Structure formats: structure tokens, C-alpha cells
Amino acid sequence: MLVILAQVAVSGILLGGVYALISIGLTLIFGVLRVINFAHGEFLMIAMYASFWLFRLYGLDPYVSIGLVVAFLFLVGLVAEFLVIRPILNASSSMQIAATVGLSILLQNFALLTMTANYRSVQTRLSRAVVSAGPLLLGVSRLVAFLVALAITGILFLFLQRSYLGKAIRCTAQDKTAALLMGINTDRVYLVTFAIGSALVGVAGALLTPLYPVFPTVGTYFVLAAFVVVVLGGLGNLTGALLGGFIIGLVEAFSGFYVPELKEAVYFVVFIIVLLIRPTGIFGVVGAEEVGLK
Amino acid sequence: MSSVRSRSMLCSSISVRSLGVLAAIAVVAAALAFLVHDKFYLHVLIMMLLYAAASSAWNIVGGYAGQLSLGHAAFFGIGAYTSTLLFKDLGFSPWVGMLIGATLAAVVAGAIGYPSFRLRGPFFTLVTIAFAEVLRIVTLYAHDLTQGSMGISVPFRPALRNFVFRGLSNYAYVALAFLVITVLVSLWIENSRLGYYLAALREDEDAAHALGINTTRYKLVAVLVSAFFTAMAGTFYAQYIFFIEPFATFSLDFSVLLAMMAIIGGIGTVWGPVAGAFLVTPLQEVLRAKLGGELQGLDLVVYGAVLIVVVILLPQGIVPSIAAWGKRAFGQREPRPASLKGDP
Numbered sequence: 202m203l204v205i206l207a208q209v210a211v212s213g214i215l216l217g218g219v220y221a222l223i224s225i226g227l228t229l230i231f232g233v234l235r236v237i238n239f240a241h242g243e244f245l246m247i248a249m250y251a252s253f254w255l256f257r258l259y260g261l262d263p264y265v266s267i268g269l270v271v272a273f274l275f276l277v278g279l280v281a282e283f284l285v286i287r288p289i290l291n292a293s294s295s296m297q298i299a300a301t302v303g304l305s306i307l308l309q310n311f312a313l314l315t316m317t318a319n320y321r322s323v324q325t326r327l328s329r330a331v332v333s334a335g336p337l338l339l340g341v342s343r344l345v346a347f348l349v350a351l352a353i354t355g356i357l358f359l360f361l362q363r364s365y366l367g368k369a370i371r372c373t374a375q376d377k378t379a380a381l382l383m384g385i386n387t388d389r390v391y392l393v394t395f396a397i398g399s400a401l402v403g404v405a406g407a408l409l410t411p412l413y414p415v416f417p418t419v420g421t422y423f424v425l426a427a428f429v430v431v432v433l434g435g436l437g438n439l440t441g442a443l444l445g446g447f448i449i450g451l452v453e454a455f456s457g458f459y460v461p462e463l464k465e466a467v468y469f470v471v472f473i474i475v476l477l478i479r480p481t482g483i484f485g486v487v488g489a490e491e492v493g494l495k
Numbered sequence: 496m497s498s499v500r501s502r503s504m505l506c507s508s509i510s511v512r513s514l515g516v517l518a519a520i521a522v523v524a525a526a527l528a529f530l531v532h533d534k535f536y537l538h539v540l541i542m543m544l545l546y547a548a549a550s551s552a553w554n555i556v557g558g559y560a561g562q563l564s565l566g567h568a569a570f571f572g573i574g575a576y577t578s579t580l581l582f583k584d585l586g587f588s589p590w591v592g593m594l595i596g597a598t599l600a601a602v603v604a605g606a607i608g609y610p611s612f613r614l615r616g617p618f619f620t621l622v623t624i625a626f627a628e629v630l631r632i633v634t635l636y637a638h639d640l641t642q643g644s645m646g647i648s649v650p651f652r653p654a655l656r657n658f659v660f661r662g663l664s665n666y667a668y669v670a671l672a673f674l675v676i677t678v679l680v681s682l683w684i685e686n687s688r689l690g691y692y693l694a695a696l697r698e699d700e701d702a703a704h705a706l707g708i709n710t711t712r713y714k715l716v717a718v719l720v721s722a723f724f725t726a727m728a729g730t731f732y733a734q735y736i737f738f739i740e741p742f743a744t745f746s747l748d749f750s751v752l753l754a755m756m757a758i759i760g761g762i763g764t765v766w767g768p769v770a771g772a773f774l775v776t777p778l779q780e781v782l783r784a785k786l787g788g789e790l791q792g793l794d795l796v797v798y799g800a801v802l803i804v805v806v807i808l809l810p811q812g813i814v815p816s817i818a819a820w821g822k823r824a825f826g827q828r829e830p831r832p833a834s835l836k837g838d839p
Contacts, residue, residue: 237617288807294616295563299758300806302565302751307799313792417792421747425628428621466632469625476622477610 217450218347224430224442226401232437233374239301242420243308248406249415267407278399312417320414328411346408429472435482528667537663543776544670550768551677552724553753558763560717561697566623570600570722572744574729589658593730597723604722631745646740761812
């Protein structure tokens with residue numbers, strides 16, 4: 202029994218890595234632009250399709266083509282920011298939600314139109330491979346996703362702390378007017394931040410392709426979990442997203458073990474309770490929704 | 496002189512012009528329901544009226560109170576399931592079940608709204624999504640009561656008492672009556688003290704609070720009324736489609752649709768949701784039917800694009816933009832209705 206519980210816990214943490222990977226881009230974008238991108242799941246879907254087609258047409262393993270997918274998503278992010286996000290940055294939050302929801306509907310159904318509703322999956326030698334650690338079994342693809350989630354959070358953290366651009370991003374997040382006065386081109390910061398957030402979900406898409414089939418609405422499933430994760434971790438908080446991902450992964454794994462039919466309800470209930478008791482999230486600083494990314 | 500009087504009229508009672516527009520819509524819709532015999536076009540008409548009513552109901556809390564809910568499918572589903580279960584298992588007339596369901600939805604809305612209203616902006620929206628998802632999953636799970644994902648069929652026993660009709664035009668008349676009721680409620684709210692309180696808290700909640708408006712109380716009133724009428728639309732849907740199941744009745748897509756119709760038409764206005772529903776519904780139904788299996792999703796691609804364009808170019812929505820354009824073009828010098836919308 203103990204071994205089973207340990208296995209469930211390990212699966213939960215690995216799943217949490219997947220959730221964290223999807224959530225980091227979402228939380229970065231919110232932290233800086235103060236916009237919740239409801240089309241984030243569709244960006245994940247685009248990345249998974251890109252990864253799928255590179256495999257199908259050119260035989261590139263998703264782990265090999267990841268650079269191309271990330272670059273593509275960076276471009277998608279640039280275009281989306283320029284066309285959809287920039288015009289609504291100063292609009293009310295209702296209008297911001299409406300615009301990104303519109304983008305989500307557009308992209309999801311464009312995929313339906315061009316790719317049909319069929320499930321498509323990539324089978325590589327690694328997608329079913331399993332390594333054992335003592336009595337526990339770990340899926341290799343999940344382990345990779347988990348390790349990359351850790352690495353990306355670390356790299357992003359260093360980037361924001363040390364690099365010039367990272368400092369400009371944090372500065373803009375804290376006080377846009379002051380950033381402007383210091384000579385920072387805040388429009389460009391928003392553009393780049395949104396593209397980086399999209400590129401991060403590109404990483405997630407490439408790493409998920411060996412694990413999950415891709416279909417037009419695949420993003421909806423993951424993005425709801427990602428919303429839960431980022432609010433739990435404190436919107437705009439990168440390490441919070443990582444820890445939030447692990448918590449939701451564990452909650453889902455254990456509720457899936459004990460009450461399989463209600464497992465999604467359990468994490469939504471956790472979400473509601475967190476929002477009602479501590480809307481800034483477990484790791485969020487109180488008032489962080491005004492101050493932004495720390 | 497006259498401008499002063501018309502403003503005071505606007506504050507104290509519903510304007511004659513609004514009632515005239517409503518009467519015109521009612522006459523045209525009733526005439527169409529009477530004259531059109533093509534089943535498909537009648538279906539489009541019924542869906543237009545139903546969505547217009549539901550989107551107007553959403554607009555009471557989403558527009559007037561400015562609380563962007565993406566969880567209204569919860570109330571719609573409660574209405575559909577309550578009346579259907581009471582009808583099927585206990586033999587209640589769906590008309591009675593509809594009122595019970597609407598009351599239940601209002602109670603649930605109060606229970607959800609009261610703790611959630613302190614959340615602002617996107618946080619509120621996310622919690623409404625979560626509540627609706629939980630309700631959907633619980634409905635799926637409680638299959639002893641709800642038959643889970645198998646869904647429930649509404650028995651076909653045509654009778655006025657059973658809210659089941661043979662002819663489609665009867666459904667159109669009922670949907671039209673629902674629309675007239677929700678529009679009248681919207682008009683009443685817009686011109687009442689409640690409407691002004693809601694406008695104040697929508698524009699600046701802290702300022703409204705500081706002026707002594709009990710913001711939580713008025714948001715609660717708005718969500719109770721909104722949920723009540725949304726649930727009635729749910730009952731209508733069950734009685735018209737004859738089949739309900741959790742994925743369709745509690746879907747996030749449906750919540751999104753109600754909100755987006757109102758936003759396209761003009762959020763927080765009487766005619767915005769109606770215009771939005773009248774524009775979007777035919778587009779969807781006709782494209783879907785004409786294109787059939789081919790080009791699946793094209794209707795929603797168009798709708799998503801329209802939504803983005805409207806939000807960016809006409810952020811107030813189509814109806815207020817047209818009204819403003821009309822005033823500019825024809826130089827009407829009417830006083831601006833006492834809206835508190837100012838520069839941000």
C-alpha cells in the first residue's frame with residue numbers, strides 16, 4: 202500500500218511538472234501585462250500541432266524539433282501581441298477577457314477547420330519508455346517534462362534577475378510610468394514578454410506531444426488546470442506557478458486514486474477555496490495583483 | 496427647456512421610445528412566427544429569441560453590475576435539470592418546475608456570489624468558471640439522480656400544462672414572451688435607483704462604496720435576478736430540445752457565448768445583448784446548417800474574429816456605437832442619458 206501511495210505521489214509530482222510548464226508562460230504574461238491570456242491553451246495546441254507535423258512530415262522527434270517549435274511560438278506571440286493584445290492593454294478587464302476569449306475561439310475553430318477534430322498522436326521510442334527507481338516507475342517523457350519545468354523556471358528567474366532585458370521587464374511590471382521615464386521602451390517590453398510567455402508554452406507543447414494526443418480543443422483541458430495553478434501560486438509569481446503545479450498535480454493524482462470521477466471537481470474546489478480565502482494565492486504576496494511580478 | 500424635461504423623464508420612468516422598440520421587435524417576431532412555416536427558419540428564430548433573452552439576463556450582472564461572469568451555464572443547467580427532473584420523476588408541470596428551478600438558481604447564485612464579489616476583474620471571472628465546472632462534474636457524477644452523461648429525455652406529451660407543443664411557432668411565442676420580460680426587467684433596472692447604484696459601482700467600486708452604496712448588496716440583487724431569468728431560459732431549452740446532458744447544458748462555451756453576445760452588441764445596455772444575439776445566432780445556425788459537415792468550425796472562426804474586431808474597434812459594442820454615430824450624423828442634440836461613463 203505504501204508503495205502504491207508513493208507511486209501516486211510520484212505520478213502527481215511528474216504531472217505537476219507538466220502543469221507548471223504550461224503555467225509559467227501564463228503567469229509571466231499576467232505578471233507583466235496584467236492580462237490573463239484566455240488563448241494560452243490554444244497556443245499550447247498550436248505548439249503541439251507544429252510538433253506533430255514536424256514529426257509526421259520530416260520525421261523529426263519532438264525533442265529534436267523543440268527549437269523550431271519554440272521559435273515559431275515566439276513569432277506567434279509577437280503577432281498576437283501586436284494585433285490583439287496591444288490595442289486592449291488599457292481597456293477594462295472585461296474587454297481584455299473578451300478579446301483573448303475571441304482569440305481562443307478563433308484559433309480553436311481554425312484548427313478544427315483545417316486539422317479536423319481527429320486525435321493525432323506521436324509515438325516515439327521514448328513515449329512509452331519507463332525507468333524504475335527502486336519499486337517506483339517513472340515515465341521517461343514525464344520525467345523530461347518535469348526536469349525541463351525545473352530548469353526553465355531557474356533560467357527564467359536568472360534571466361529576470363540578471364539580464365538587462367529581464368530587469369527592464371521587472372521594472373515595467375512594477376511601475377510602467379517610472380519605467381517609461383527611465384527610458385525603457387515599455388511597448389517593446391510588453392511585446393517581448395508576451396512572445397517569451399508564448400515561447401514557454403511552445404516548450405510545453407513540444408514536450409507534451411509524445412505524451413498526449415493533439416486535437417483542436419486540447420488547450421481547453423490544460424488551460425483550466427493552468428488557471429488553477431497560477432492563481433494558487435499567485436498570479437505573476439514564477440516560483441509560485443512551479444509549486445502550484447506540483448500541488449495541483451498531487452491533488453489530481455490522489456483524488457484520481459480515491460475518487461476518480463470527481464478528480465477535476467476536487468482541484469476546482471481547492472481553487473475556489475483558495476480564491477475565496479486568499480485570492481493572492483498561497484505563495485502570492487498580499488496586494489501582489491496591484492504591484493506585479495516580484 | 497424640453498431637454499431638461501426629457502432628462503427628468505428618463506430618470507423617473509422608462510422612455511416611450513424604448514417601449515416602442517420593444518413593441519416593434521415583438522410584433523415582427525410574432526408575425527414571423529405566425530407566417531414562417533419552414534422548420535429550419537423557425538428554429539433559427541426561436542434560438543435568436545432564446546439567446547437574446549438569456550444574454551439579456553446575463554447582462555444584468557455582467558453588464559449593469561460589471562461583474563464578468565463566465566459561469567452562467569451553471570444557472571442555465573440548474574433551470575434545465577430542476578424542471579426536467581420534477582416533470583419526469585414527480586409529474587410537476589414544467590411551468591411550476593421552471594419557477595422552482597429559477598428560485599433554486601437564484602439561491603445558488605447568492606451562495607456563490609456573496610463570497611465571490613470581493614474578487615475583482617479576472618479573479619471573479621475565474622471563480623465563476625470554476626463554480627460552473629464543479630456543478631457540471633457533480634451533475635455527471637450524481638448519475639442516480641441525473642443519469643450522468645447519458646442525459647435525460649423530456650417526455651413528449653403535448654399540452655400547455657406540460658410546456659410541450661406540437662407546432663414550433665408556439666415555442667417562438669413563449670421565447671418571445673421570455674425576451675419581452677427580460678427586456679422589461681432590464682429597462683426597469685436601467686431607470687431605477689438600483690440601475691444608478693449598479694452603474695456607479697461598475698465605474699468605480701471604491702468611489703461608490705465611499706458614497707455609501709452597499710456595493711455587495713446591489714451586486715447580489717443583480718446576480719439573483721440574472722440567475723433567475725437565465726434558469727428560465729434553461730427550462731425552455733430542455734422543453735424545446737427534449738434532451739439535456741451535462742456537457743451541453745453546463746458548458747463553458749455556452750457561458751462564453753452569452754457574455755460575448757452582450758459584449759458584441761453593447762455590454763451594460765438594454766439593446767446590446769438583444770442585437771448581439773440577433774447577429775450571432777443566425778450566423779451560427781445558418782453557417783452550421785448550410786455547410787454541414789464540411790468546413791466545420793467556420794461559423795466560430797467568424798464569430799471569434801468579429802468579437803476581436805468589435806472589442807478593439809468598438810469597445811462599447813455595436814448598439815452604442817451606432818447610436819453615437821446616428822447622433823453625430825443627424826445632429827440630434829439630446830442630452831446624454833445619465834450614464835456615469837467617463838474617461839478612464
